[in-house]
Amino acid sequence: MAIIGRTLACMQFQQLLYFVAVAETRHFTRAAEQVHVSQPSLSQQVRALEKELGAELFSRARGNIALTDAGEALLPLARRILADADTARIEVQELAQLRRGRIRLGATPSVCTGLLPEVLRAFHDRHPGIQLLLEEGGSHDLVRELARGALDLAIVVLPLPSPSPALTTVELLREDLVVVSSPDARGFGGKTVRVADLERERLVMFRHGYDLRELTVAACRAEGFEPEFAVEGGEMDAVLGFVRAGLGVAVVPRMVAERAGRGLRMTPLARPTLHRTIALAHRSDVAPPRAARELQRMLLER
Secondary structure, three states: OHHHHHHHHHOOHHHHHHHHHHHHHOOHHHHHHHOOOOHHHHHHHHHHHHHHHOOOOEEOHHHOOEEOHHHHHHHHHHHHHHHHHHHHHHHHHHHHHOOOEEEEEEEOHHHHHHOHHHHHHHHHHHOOOEEEEEEEOOHHHHHHHHHOOOOOEEEEEEOOOOOOOOEEEEEEEEEEEEEEEOOOOOOOOOOOEOHHHHHHOEEEEEOOOOHHHHHHHHHHHHOOOOOEEEEEEEOHHHHHHHHHOOOOEEEEEHHHHHOOOOOOEEEEEOOOOOEEEEEEEEEOOOOOOHHHHHHHHHHHHO
C-alpha cells in the first residue's frame, strides 16, 4: 500500500482505466475492446503501471487472469480516482454551461409582467453568456410544452389544469388578486371591494386559456352571477390598457397592478380574498440543465 500511495501521483488515468477494465473482465482482449484500444497497447500500459508500482497486478498463469494482492489493493483506489475524475469533468462542463448555453423558460403573461423582469435581469448580470428563451402562455399550454421537452422550466399557476405525475412543482409564492379600474370609475372609492360588487360592473376579460379568466369567472359564479364582459380576448397589456381607457374593470395579480404605472386605481378584494399560487415546474424524469437549475435557485431565493 505504501508503494501504491507513493506512485498514485505518477500514474496516468489511462493506465488506471485499462487496469480496471482488465480487473473487471479478467481478459486482456475483452478489456481492450471495452476501452476501444488495441490489445498490445493495453498490455503495454498495464506493464508500465506495474513497473511504476514495482509490483505485479495480475497473475497470468496459463491464460487465467487473476488479481494479485497488489492488484486487489489498487482496484478500489483506482475506481475511486476514476469516479472522482469523471465527477470533476462533469462539474467543469456544467460550470462552462454557466458561461454559455441557453435556458428555455415558459411563464404565464402576468408572471412575465410582474415576477420575472427583476430576476432575469439579476441572472443576466451574473451569467451574461446564457441565452434566455422565453415562451408566454397559459399553464395548460406550458405544461404541454414541458411534457414534450420543449421547455426546461415553466412558471405556472396551481393547481395545474391537468395534473401530471411526470412533473415536479415547487411553490414560489401565493399572491392576492385585486381589482383595477380607471381613476374616475364610480363605486371604487372605498378601501376594498367584494366579488359580489362586480355584478354591477362590466369586466375587461382575458382570452380563453388564461388562468386569471377561469379564476375570476369561477369566483363570480360562486357568488351567484354570471359576469358581464365589456371586452374580452386580450393579453395582460391590452387588458390594462382597456381599463385605463375606462372600458371596464379587471381582476389582476397585485404584483401586476403595483407595476402598472399611472392611470389605474388598485382596490383590494374584501375577505374572503382571491389569490393564486405560483409554482416552478420541470419534468420529473429529466434533470434541468445546470444553467436552468441556477435560475431555479435564484427564483426560489428571490
